[in-house]
Amino acid sequence: MRKLLVLLLLLSPAAFANEPDRASLIAAWEEYVRSLPSTEKLEALGDDRYALSDTELDFDGELRIKGVLIRSQENYGVETEFSHFGMIELEVVDLPPEQLGTYLHSYWLADRQTLYYSTERNSWVDPKAYQQSFTSPASVTSAWAPMMFMMNYGIWILLIALLISVFMFLNRQQRKAKSLMDDSADINQMARENIERAERLQDEMIDIARSMHEMQKQNNELLERIAKAAEKRD
Numbered sequence: 001m002r003k004l005l006v007l008l009l010l011l012s013p014a015a016f017a018n019e020p021d022r023a024s025l026i027a028a029w030e031e032y033v034r035s036l037p038s039t040e041k042l043e044a045l046g047d048d049r050y051a052l053s054d055t056e057l058d059f060d061g062e063l064r065i066k067g068v069l070i071r072s073q074e075n076y077g078v079e080t081e082f083s084h085f086g087m088i089e090l091e092v093v094d095l096p097p098e099q100l101g102t103y104l105h106s107y108w109l110a111d112r113q114t115l116y117y118s119t120e121r122n123s124w125v126d127p128k129a130y131q132q133s134f135t136s137p138a139s140v141t142s143a144w145a146p147m148m149f150m151m152n153y154g155i156w157i158l159l160i161a162l163l164i165s166v167f168m169f170l171n172r173q174q175r176k177a178k179s180l181m182d183d184s185a186d187i188n189q190m191a192r193e194n195i196e197r198a199e200r201l202q203d204e205m206i207d208i209a210r211s212m213h214e215m216q217k218q219n220n221e222l223l224e225r226i227a228k229a230a231e232k233r234d
Contacts, residue, residue, distance in 0.1 A: 020070055020083070020084040020086065020117040020124070021070070022068050022070065024123075024124060025068060025070060025086040025088070025115060025124055026048075026065070026068065026088070028115055028123065028124035028125075029086075029088055029112075029115060029124075030042065030044070032112075032115065032126045033112055035126075036111075036112075038054050038055045038056030038057070039052075039053075039054055040053040040054065040055060041053035041060075042063070045062070048064060048065035048066075049062060049063070049064050049065075050062070050063040050064070050065075051063075052092075054108075056104075056108060057092070057095075057099075057104070057105070057108050059092060059095060061092070061093060061094050061095075062092075062093040062094065063090060063091070063092055063093065064090070064091045064093055065088055065089070065090060066089040066090065066091050067088075067089040068086070068087070068088055068089070069086065069087045069088075069089075070084055070085075070086045070087075070117075071084065071085060071086075071087075072084055073085050073116070073117075080133065081118045081119055081120040081121070081133065082116045082117060082118055082119070082130065082133075083117055083118075083119050084116070084117040085114060085115070085116050085117070086114065086115050086116070086117065086124060087113055087114050088112075088113050088114075088115075089113070090109055090112065090113060092105075092109075111127070114127060115127070115130075116129075116130040118133075158212070159208075159209055159212045162205070162208070163205065163209065166201065166202070166205045169198075169201075170198045170201070170202060173194055173195070173197075173198045174195065174198060176191075176194065177191035177192075177194045177195050177198075178191070
């Protein structure tokens, strides 16, 4: 009986209600566009046509959906919650010719054309939510996570381990030197030399620590550039 109920649930229309299809994409797109601060009006007129009033584009007229594309998301080995992306080709009907092809027109379209399907939320999400999922510390569960962790903290882990090893070595050397100082003048001289070498080594380790700190700063700058490049690409 339990198996029959599970099978019925799997085959029920509700189980497929949130699949990434054209209807769900357009519905999510309408909701997203209406939520934008510059959208004063978006009313469906039928046949993929809308009455649009937008302050950012300074336009009050007709918006038309010319085409819809849904494609599997290529994550390139990065495990994310997103399985598909959907692109909607838009035409702002009767837009003045001087605005066509401008940066404003291009960026306005780009902000409203692409949504992403989340398997965790079973719904389409807008570009802002998509970007936030990658900037969240708990969002990356992939083969890149260890590398990102090492880029952020690897130098410090190596530095701490190195400093611990050096101080343990120095401690052993100092104990040996103190025990030798009680034997003879010659041994005392050797002990003093050992102590001096240990002090020089400690100074060198401090210089290494400063160098590694500078490397960490450079790595942080590199990570910021990578994040900005990813934002521009999206």
